[in-house]
Amino acid sequence: MMNPFLWFNENNGGxxxxTVVTISSIVCFVLGFITQNHSQVDKLWSLLxxxxxxxxxxSSPLQPRLLLMNALAWMWGIRLSYNFARKDGYTWSGEDYRWPILRKKINNRFLFELFNLTFISIFQNILLLFIACPIYYIASHRTAPLNSWDLVCTLAFLFLFIIEVTADQQQWNFHGDKKANKPWTKDGFLQQGLFRYSRHPNFFSEICLWWVFYAFTFSVQPFSYINWTILGTLSLTLLIxxxxTFTEAITSEKYPKYKQxxxxxxxxxxxxxxxKVH
Structure with missing residues (x-):
């Protein structure tokens, strides 16, 4: 099987x-191992x-499409970083509530650190590289000039971005009211706004947003729907x-009405x- 890292070369910043993904993987593993806070990759999720x-x-010749994709990626990253920061995600003790639960379920330090090395630190860092790789793929190939397809992708990206922002804000407002013990939050989980139509509208928009980012590669000539950068988007879809599934298992145990x-x-x-059951 071909080594996927052979797809990268010294041109276009490969x-x-x-180098960055290697250093990031090592740092995340070491910090997670030492501190037993395994949200190190989470802190880099919106940055890398x-x-x-x-x-x-x-690292590439100036191309309008690259500038456009870079702008969209930074818009996404800055907004997500803000959302993460206001939940104290960047504090030294900030850790996703699911990691302690998973550590308890595994209940074996060696096995969990092996999981930390292979999945949390290495796989997730590679994933963060690969979801951004459509821009590298475009920079490395002959492409058509900016056209109506780029407009479609940009508008779709912005639409999904707005959905994600709205969902995160609704969730933020809910948890604020929940802390204040407001009656409408008594069930313990959000069921209004976008969450009336999807249990995870922010996850949905996040998945679709990166599929749209991948769709920019359709400008590469000769045209093809499939290229190796789809691995990142597929992996992200499976990961989310x-x-x-894990998140809902925790929530349904905590809140009796969640099953309904x-x-x-x-x-x-x-x-x-x-x-009907979905």
Whole structure:
């Protein structure tokens, strides 16, 4: 099987990309091992893809499409970083609530650190590189000039970005009211706004947003729907789906009414509420 890292070369910043992902993987593992806070990659999640995009732009001949994609990536990253920061995600003790639960389930330091090395630190860092790789792929190939397809992708990206921003803000407002013990939050989880149509509208928009980012590669000539950078988008889709399953298992144990919510509301794709199981 071909080594995927052979797709990178010294042109268009390939060497720099591989250097950053290697250093990041090592640092995340070491910090997680020492501090037992395994959200080190989480702290970099919104930062690394824009940085990778910027590396490609600075290492490549000037192309309007690269500048456009870089701008979209930075818009996404800055907004997500803000959302993460206001939840104290960047504090030294800030850790995703799911990691302690998973550590308890595994209940073996060696096995969890092996998981930390292979999945949390290495796989997730490679994933963050690969979801940004459509811009590298475009920089490395002959492409058509900016056209109507770029406009379609940009508008779709912005639309999904707005959905994600709205969902995160609604969730932020809910948790603020929940801390204040407001009656409408008594069930313990959000069921209004976008969450009336999807249990995870922010996850849905995040997945679709990166599929749109991948779709920019359709400008490469000769045209093809499939190229190696799809691995990043596919992996992200699988990761978010797996993470959603784990998250919902925790939530349904904590809040009795969540199981009914699961029966009436679509898991990811926004849809009208019903009494059928999705």
């Amino acid at each position: 060497t720099y990309l591989l 893809p824009p940085i990778y995009c910027l590396i490609v732009v600075l 789906n797996g993470s959603t 919510y699961q029966k009436t509301t679509s898991r990811l794709i926004p849809w009208l509420p019903s009494k």
